[in-house]
Amino acid sequence: MYTVLSHKYGTTLIFLGIVLIVVSAFQFGETVMEWSYAQYVNMFSSFTDNVAGISFKNRLCSPIPIDAVYTWVNGSDPNLLSQIRHIEMDLKRQINGIRDDNCTFSHCVPTNLIVIEPEFSTELRLDELKQKYKMFEMASKMYSLNFTGEHHKFTVITYPDEKAVLKALEYRKEIKEKDMIIKRGYYTSDWTLQQSVLLSDTVLMTGLTKNVKVKSIKNLLYKYQIAFSKVTLYKIQQLAVIHLSSKEAIEELLQVNVTFDNQNATLVVANLVWDLTDYSQNEDTSPSRFEDNEELRYSLRSIDRFAPWIRHVFIVTNGQIPLWLNLDSPRLTLVTHEEIFPNRSHLPTFSSPAIEANLHRIPGISDKFIYLNDDVMFGKEVWPDDFYSHSTGQKVYLTWPIPSCDENCPNTWIKDGYCDKHCNNSQCEWDGGDCEGKTDSEPLHSRNIWAGDISFQSDVKLIYCSNGCANSWLGDRYCDDPCNVYECGFDAGDCGIQHYNELHHINFVPGQAVYKVDPGQNIFYFNLTFLVGDDGRVETAYMHSNKIIRTVIISQKFKVMTLLLYPNHTEVLNFSLLCHEKNSNHTKQLNFTVMVDTKAMKSVHSSRTKLDPLKKSDPTTPTILLQEEEPMIAIQNISTQQLYPKPKNSSSIFFETNFSNYNLPHDIKETLNILNKSYEEGDLTEKGFKIKKYRLWKKFIQTNYTIKIPNSSLEKKLNGSLNSNPKITATLNHPSQNPNFAEKEFQPYRPERRHLLSFPDDFLQPGVFPWEKSNGLIFKLQKELEKRQKYERVSQFQRKLLDTFGDSIRHVNRLYNKAFGYTSRKVLAHIPHMIDKNVMKELHDLFPQEWEVTSSHRIRSSDDMQFAFAYFYYLMGVTVEVNPAEIFDETDTDMSGVLSDREFRTLATRLYTLPLDLVTLSTLEAKIINCSEIYPELEKEVPEHIKEKYYETKMPQLTKDFFLQCPAITDVIKENFKPQPKYKYIIHEDHETTFQMIKTNISAAVSQLDRIRKHPKKFICLNDNIDHGKEESQTVKAILKDFFESMYPIPSRFELPKQYRNRFLHINELREWRIYRSWLRFWTYLTLTVLILLALMSFCSDNLKTTIVYQVILSR
Structure with a gap:
């Protein structure tokens, strides 16, 4: 030992030896433990404690691990707002390529006005401008206008005629003022346009006939001629522009209903517009006063409290960092767009569908992950089986039907076997081919022939029979609570007919062809029991199109035909029904006429009758008028105002009313x-x-x-x-x-x-x-x-612009109609969604071009693949062909590899309809025997212990190889087994979801949040629709903050302590700092290492010198 210690490396060698022994001991112990666990796992694991003695861990456990993914952005970031404004300007430059003379707005006609924006120099008079610029040589007047309450002004130049305007526009390039816009003005009735000004001296008269002349207009309105300054007629557009000298005259003229050749004309105040860009298609670039309410902070707290089983949280941002986020949390990762977009040319992007299209590419994410928006939170305990279970598959939460392709064509009318002219257009895919070879008559729909006609009105209000119930929801086979009211005919029977005793009813009478409905009745039904009996059915039903019809539905189950009509009409309706009774091949056709008058509308209570809805009435009932008692009346000419009535509470003309000048009752x-x-x-x-x-x-x-x-x-x-x-x-x-x-x-x-x-x-x-x-x-x-x-006087044909969200859903729906067939689809609930990244890869492989286009969009667009809708309806729609090998394995219950006689019969029961007969079995046996004779090589020697004996001695041994290679068997399987859904799923009720749109109304916000407090749901979405420009917004934000703190008061592990804030708010700044820190750390460590080495060298050299001196002394 002394010798070792005295050696110059002795101490070092002993130290290394001790370290090696300790490490080896730990390694040996770990290896022993792993070996022991592998040996005895079957004995000690609860997943193998079963009769089979094998592990069912993958089947008994939820699909773990599961991560959570957020997409987040700080909308008040100045850099972000600057980028959005840049995108906005790019869009404007693209859209401004539209020709000036291409005006697509409502009732849009050119004027003799030129608009200069911003306001031309006020120091120059028109005479001076005429001398300076050729553009103003023929001008007759110049004045300034501005938006009411705004400081933005512009100059309007008046010319005597159109020729002078066109000539002036040729010289507009000579005005080289920077950022000055010079355009021709247009009159339009559409006040919803950017850069339009309501004129106080001009009225548009629309809806004129082609034969109307200026003289006839003046003669008709001769009492107002003293106030007229000019009347211009546009025959092609069928409208006239009337200039008046006083505002009072306009007010009186707007109240007059004018009729030309039995057609009503509409009077509306004119709007001046010069920018023909339709900005309504680009509203998603708007960087309004959005503020971060820190919803993400409280959503993470809800995970900490109600879903702590989540393994990891990924937050996808454009590089922004929340001020309060703890980036050092081991369970949290900040992901930038650059890390998930394979095509970097798509960046930067401000489109949530584009980002969602690439979420499955997050590095290290679990196979199944939960995708949340920052405004979505958990309100109660949530577990993986709230999203997915092995027995039922994916849980799908649906809400409302998707937007219709056309306001008069519900989606359920597409490809339903009936030609609907309102669906016969490109947006509705030409009714899915239903109109090929059809006549001009329109078929009714029933349950099997199910739905009804819908209003031809373009006013969206008129397609709702009651608050929250669209006409297209009636007769759609689902009981909708908002529709189960008198005004909607109690959902036209979808919720049963227990309340039909409150509706007016008519029974068919033998030989009767004309029926008259009591005046004022706009909701009633026909009892079809007389026609078809209790078990018969209506095969086809036709009606002639009529604008009074809200909807007509035939219920095969209850044998009633329910009609809902619009008010303020008098019409004659013609119907044709083809029906037959049960157990009878005899069909009969009934053509009948219904005379209705809905002008004198009765109150709901006075119009309800307490009658048995299916009781057979006396043929002499007064609701039926015999044809010989009263002649057929012609359809009356109805005014346009009456034909398109404004529904209750639809008026948008509220103003300061003054009763002081009137003698009030x-x-x-x-x-x-x-x-x-x-x-x-x-x-x-x-x-x-x-x-x-x-x-x-x-x-x-x-x-x-x-x-x-x-x-x-x-x-x-x-x-x-x-x-x-x-x-x-x-x-x-x-x-x-x-x-x-x-x-x-x-x-x-x-x-x-x-x-x-x-x-x-x-x-x-x-x-x-x-x-x-x-x-x-x-x-x-x-x-x-x-x-x-x-x-505003609402135009009968005014189009309400739809948003890009609804358009993108229609886009996906059209794709899926072609890929998976026509079916009624609904919008997914706004809740967290569990996504399988492998399914997303399949979806991208199926529609690669569509997803690439979605990813390339800078902002949301109409042709986006809407993420949740596309994912879940792919998961529910994709199918796989039945595999014959799986059929064999299921049928081979004894797992011998050969089908016995008993198993052969089981196979036959799955191939054919029951009951089986001898002919069916003999036919199948003959196909198999014939296959063995044609392909003798398929028969192979089978061991005696598994060989089967069949009743039919010629039957070959039905081994798996023979089963899969015999064309006769595989063909029969393909014919009788339809494609099966590839993935399991179950449509779940949305009673555990709540969606609240928080607006600026204080009392409404308090009420909404209190309802959530009283009845918390598993999934809570609070969508910020606060107008931050109003004073009340700060109060509403404080109320919202108080709600968050009351629900989730405990900070999560993803937050910094209250006294700390992140130094950097953008990932690039953080990365630069980390690079600098790494560089500084490297050189610091390098310096320390060098110093230590130098110290060791100095120490060792001194020891070496001492040892040498000592040895020299000893040697002497």
């Missing part, structure tokens, strides 16, 4: 006093007070025919009976306008409308990012729109 005065008192005491909000006051004004004005004209001189000239001319009727169906409209700051009310057909606003999924949740591209438009609503 007692009941009106008393009601007004009650409203004033309620408002003063705080029981009514200002908006609610104005709405109720407006309705009271409407009630008063409609019962008082006298028109009060503020201008006394004009009053004298216009005074007289307006009824003296039979072509003019001046009923005040709409409230008169406030004469001081230009001087007042209006606060009108506009009722909410559904932007997606058959798709409620409150369940819109506007997107993941703040700019995808905002309302528009140009935010100053909002204030201008509200002020213009006062003058």
